[in-house]
Amino acid sequence: MDFRQLKYFIAVAEEENIGRAARRLHISQPPLTRQIKQIEDELGVTLFIRTPKGMELTAVGRLFLEEARNIALLFEQATERTxxxxxxxxxxxxxxxxxxxxxxxxxKIMLAFNETYPGVKVHLHQMGKAEQIEALRQRRINVGFNRMLVPQPDLTSELIFTEPLLLAVNEKHPLSRLDSIPFRALKDHPLILFPREGRPNFIDKVIAICAEVGFFPRITQEVGDAVTGVALVASGFGICIVPKSLTALTLPGVVFRPISERPAHWSVDLSCIYRRDDETPILAAFLGTVRAFRAGLPKQA
Incomplete structure (x- = not known):
């Protein structure tokens, strides 16, 4: 089986019709039909159910489509990196x-990079911390952004900045009437934290800091991301500790308050991570943009 046959299979699977797939591939139907049959014979499985309306993937065919797309993506990436x-x-x-x-x-970093390097096609992938590390090692991504990264022998991380943490509070909550909220007050209210995945994470950090101060937080919800956390605050489910940058997100009924009498390390980082052995020109250019952005930030106390 060669890459051309994989392209044929993907086209038929996505079009669900030999005729449409043949037009998409700019070939006639008979050779395309023969190629699909050859793939099935070589694998020894049935990938499609032939119906009056067209071609329907079997369960095995759906699995093969997922793998074929991964191979096609890797092939595309190899071509573009050349x-x-x-x-x-x-x-x-x-x-x-x-x-x-x-x-x-x-x-802001992505926009600055795009303006400087318009010829580079940037593809964004939503991934948690563990998934980013795995994708870097598999060379499916070039660089990732995350917080609280644990050092890895084959990866390099660069700090972009640290930012203070604030409390997102429903405007009807008693704490919203305070200009700043004492840290110990958190122990008396239901707390929404994020993210659930990628331990150690921000949840672990909050629990550890609360333990240092002498209490265990009343965690009522652990959600996947900060946006979901703030949305739950808007609905009255509790209060949520968030990075200051999240104040750019405005939701009706939510106010943000600074936290007073807090521990000295009451902040969170934003870092980028990449393969230590990646010396490609595009990554170097992107890191240059990241470092220029970092250099332009106000000096932190």
């Missing part, structure tokens, strides 16, 4: 992003 090496400023950059980081800093 062009990148030859031309320097052309190619593809795969960037992993996550929940709250996409609210403020990451879009």
């Amino acid at each position: 062009l990148e090496a030859a031309k320097g400023r052309l190619g593809r950059l795969d960037v992993a992003i996550f929940g709250s980081g996409i609210i403020d800093a990451i879009p």
Whole structure:
């Protein structure tokens, strides 16, 4: 089986019809039908159910389609990275992003990179921390953004900035009447935390800090991301600790308050992570944009 046959299979699977797939591939129907039959014979499985309306994937066919698309993606990336090496400023950059980081800093970095390198096709992938690390090692992405990264021997992380944490409160909540909220007051109210995945994570950080102060937080909800957490605050489910950058997100009924009498390390980082051995020109250009963005930030106390 060769890559051309995989393309034929993907086209038939997506079009669900030999005729439409043949037109898409600019070939006639009989050779396409023969190629699909040859793939099935080689694998020894039935990939399609032939119906009067067209071609319907079997369960095995759906699995094979997922794998075929992965192979096609890797082939596309290999082709574009060859062009990148030859031309320097052309190619593809795969960037992993996550929940709250996409609210403020990451879009600004991506926009600055796009303005400087318009010939680079940037593809964004929503991934948690563990998935980003795996995707880097599998070379499915070039760089990721996340928080509280644990050092990895084959990966490099660079701090972009740290930011203070605020409390998202429903405007009808008693705490909303305070200009700032003492840290110990958190123990008396239901707390929404995020994210559930990628331990150690922000939830672990909050629990550890509360333990240092002498109490265990009343965690009522653990959600996937900060946006969901703030949405639950708007609905009256509790209060939520969020990075300051999330104040750019406005939801009706939610106010943000600083936290007073807090521990000294009451902040969270935003970092980027990439393969230590990745010396491609596009990654170097992107890291240059990240570092320029970091250099332009106000000095932190």
